Every structure is written in structure tokens, then in C-alpha cells.
Amino acid sequence: MKAIVFERHGPPDVLKYIEVPQPAIKPNEVLVRVKACALNHLDIWVRLGLPGVPIPLPHIPGSDVAGEIAQVGSEVTSVRVGQKVVLAPGVTCGKCSACVSGLDNRCRHFTNLGYMIDGGCAEFVRVPEVNCLPYPENLSFEEAAAVPLVFQTAWHMLVGRAQLQPGEDVLVLGASSGVGSAAIQIAKFFGARVIATAGSDEKLTKAKDLGADHLVNHKTQKIREEVRRITNKRGVDVVFEHVGTATWDESIASLAPCGRLVTCGATTGFDARIDLRFLFSRQLSLLGSYMGTKSELHTVLKLAAAGRLKPVVDRVFPLAQAAAAHAYLESSSQFGKVVLRV
Ligand SMILES: [Zn+2]
Numbered sequence: 167m168k169a170i171v172f173e174r175h176g177p178p179d180v181l182k183y184i185e186v187p188q189p190a191i192k193p194n195e196v197l198v199r200v201k202a203c204a205l206n207h208l209d210i211w212v213r214l215g216l217p218g219v220p221i222p223l224p225h226i227p228g229s230d231v232a233g234e235i236a237q238v239g240s241e242v243t244s245v246r247v248g249q250k251v252v253l254a255p256g257v258t259c260g261k262c263s264a265c266v267s268g269l270d271n272r273c274r275h276f277t278n279l280g281y282m283i284d285g286g287c288a289e290f291v292r293v294p295e296v297n298c299l300p301y302p303e304n305l306s307f308e309e310a311a312a313v314p315l316v317f318q319t320a321w322h323m324l325v326g327r328a329q330l331q332p333g334e335d336v337l338v339l340g341a342s343s344g345v346g347s348a349a350i351q352i353a354k355f356f357g358a359r360v361i362a363t364a365g366s367d368e369k370l371t372k373a374k375d376l377g378a379d380h381l382v383n384h385k386t387q388k389i390r391e392e393v394r395r396i397t398n399k400r401g402v403d404v405v406f407e408h409v410g411t412a413t414w415d416e417s418i419a420s421l422a423p424c425g426r427l428v429t430c431g432a433t434t435g436f437d438a439r440i441d442l443r444f445l446f447s448r449q450l451s452l453l454g455s456y457m458g459t460k461s462e463l464h465t466v467l468k469l470a471a472a473g474r475l476k477p478v479v480d481r482v483f484p485l486a487q488a489a490a491a492h493a494y495l496e497s498s499s500q501f502g503k504v505v506l507r508v
Pocket of ligand 1: 258259260261262263264265273274275
């Protein structure tokens with residue numbers, strides 16, 4: 167089969183479009199003919215290499231897959247050959263206490279397709295049967311592939327971790343990113359008021375189209391000042407963080423008393439500081455969030471199938487041009503998802 171493979175970490179041009187053997191499946195696995203694979207910032211981290219994370223090389227990246235079942239293992243009963251599927255990116259042991267509690271994103275063996283195992287930037291990918299989710303028929307393969315990781319992550323952050331309540335104020339950092347565009351929609355779905363930030367007025371217009379109530383251009387405006395103005399000096403109940411070092415101080419300063427900051431990433435750097443007096447006297451909560459559960463993904467896909475949540479696809483590249491797609495994603499000029507068509 168054709169696949170995107172890298173043999174060493176580095177810039178986008180380490181991604182090669184080459185012929186590799188088709189994966190062999192186990193009895194509880196399926197082989198999926200990939201139709202579309204969406205990119206995430208995770209793909210950039212994996213390509214560059216992360217300290218202490220021994221990504222097996224050579225490696226096929228890609229976490230977000232939509233496609234059709236090509237082959238089923240001998241123990242598979244719930245899907246058949248030819249069926250359209252969206253894949254849950256998280257692969258776990260399925261047996262531990264966390265997994266059987268439905269909290270599979272806490273499994274010690276948790277990994278994503280394309281992270282510690284081969285992913286979907288290929289003509290075929292193998293996954294456990296349990297990772298096959300019902301296909302939202304109203305969506306194209308490119309749109310369907312744009313749903314799982316970002317919507318599951320944003321849902322887990324806002325609903326699972328921050329326990330967002332109707333009428334609360336939410337600050338969504340980086341509205342143009344995949345998780346940002348998902349978070350705006352989920353927060354609005356829960357009846358929150360959304361303040362969204364982005365680095366250009368063009369991106370802010372798109373954030374408004376997704377439902378953002380207030381817009382902050384972080385290149386020309388100071389986030390904490392705009393939040394204070396919009397909330398009549400109170401601050402927001404929830405800050406949706408994934409940017410990291412570049413926005414951390416603004417995010418903390420934007421919290422209302424008893425506010426919750428929830429974060430799933432640090433695209434601009436891992437270092438942050440906090441004044442502990444501010445943390446305790448204002449009774450703030452800092453919440454980490456990692457991926458999401460398969461159950462949350464089932465909910466998200468149901469809402470996507472009903473048109474209540476809409477994947478935002480910025481641009482589609484052919485699989486062979488994965489390197490160009492990575493470079494485009496790294497340039498941060500997109501609004502929403504960059505997707506590879508296979
Ligand atoms: Zn487990």
C-alpha cells in the first residue's frame with residue numbers, strides 16, 4: 167500500500183510517500199481502507215520527536231480517520247466489510263479498571279493512532295473493532311475525519327473536566343485551531359457566552375460565524391483587558407487553553423473568582439508560572455485534560471450527525487502532499503482542520 171512514512175524526526179520533508187506492506191490484523195481488529203485522515207498539532211510533535219517519547223521508527227502518522235472496512239478479524243462481530251466508519255483515535259488495553267469504567271483516556275496503555283502505533287496517513291490502517299464508530303452520513307469523508315480528536319478533546323475539556331454550566335462565560339483561546347473551532351460550538355451548545363481570540367480579523371469573522379459572542383484580536387488587543395471590559399471586570403468562568411506559554415499569563419488574569427482554567431496542550435511552549443496568592447485568594451482551579459473517552463466521542467458523533475456540531479475543514483490535500491500539508495499547518499494560517507484525502 168501507499169503510505170506517508172518518516173524514518174527520522176525533523177522538518178516536513180522527512181515525510182516520504184512510499185510503498186509499504188499492508189498491515190496484518192489480529193482476530194479482534196479490522197483493516198480500514200482510509201478515505202480521509204485529518205491532521206492535528208499532535209502530528210507535528212510526533213514528526214519532530216518529543217523528549218522521552220520513543221516513537222517507533224519508521225513511522226506512519228495520522229490520528230483522525232474516516233474510511234471503509236476492508237477486512238475483519240475472526241472475532242469481529244459488530245462491523246462488516248464495506249461499512250463506512252469513523253475511527254476513535256485512542257487505542258487502549260480495554261481490560262484495566264480505567265478502561266472497563268469507560269474512562270479509557272486514563273488507561274496506562276493509552277495511545278493514539280499515529281502516536282506510538284502506526285496511523286492513518288496510508289491507504290490502510292488496522293484498529294481494534296471497538297474503535298469503529300457509526301458513520302455520520304450527512305458528512306463527507308473529509309468532514310467526518312475532521313471530527314474525532316478535536317471535538318472529543320474539546321468536549322472532555324469543557325464538559326468532562328470544567329463542567330461547564332449554562333449561562334457561564336467562556337474564553338476560547340486560539341479560535342482558528344481545530345480544538346478552538348470545536349470549543350466555540352460546544353460552549354454555545356451548552357448555552358454559554360463565548361469570547362474567542364484569534365490573530366487576524368478574518369479568523370475572528372469565522373469565529374463569529376461559529377457562534378462566538380465576543381471577539382479579541384490577540385495581535386492588536388490585550389486579552390485580559392478585553393475580557394475585563396466584556397465581563398464588566400468580573401472575568402470568565404472558564405478559560406479554554408491549549409496555546410501555552412504565549413497566552414498563559416493572559417489566561418490566568420482573565421479568570422473570574424472560582425474560575426476554572428482547562429488545558430490540553432502547549433503549542434507555543436511548556437513553561438508557565440503562577441502567583442500562588444492569586445490562585446488561592448481567587449479560589450481558582452487549574453485542570454489538565456487529555457484526549458477524551460470513546461463514550462464522549464459517541465456523543466460528539468451523534469451531535470455531528472444531527473448537524474448540531476459542525477466540523478470545520480480549512481483545506482484538503484492529497485495524501486502524497488502530506489509534507490506540504492504539515493508545512494501549511496505549522497504556518498498557522500488555517501481556520502479549522504487540514505485534511506488529507508486518500
Ligand atoms: Zn486500559
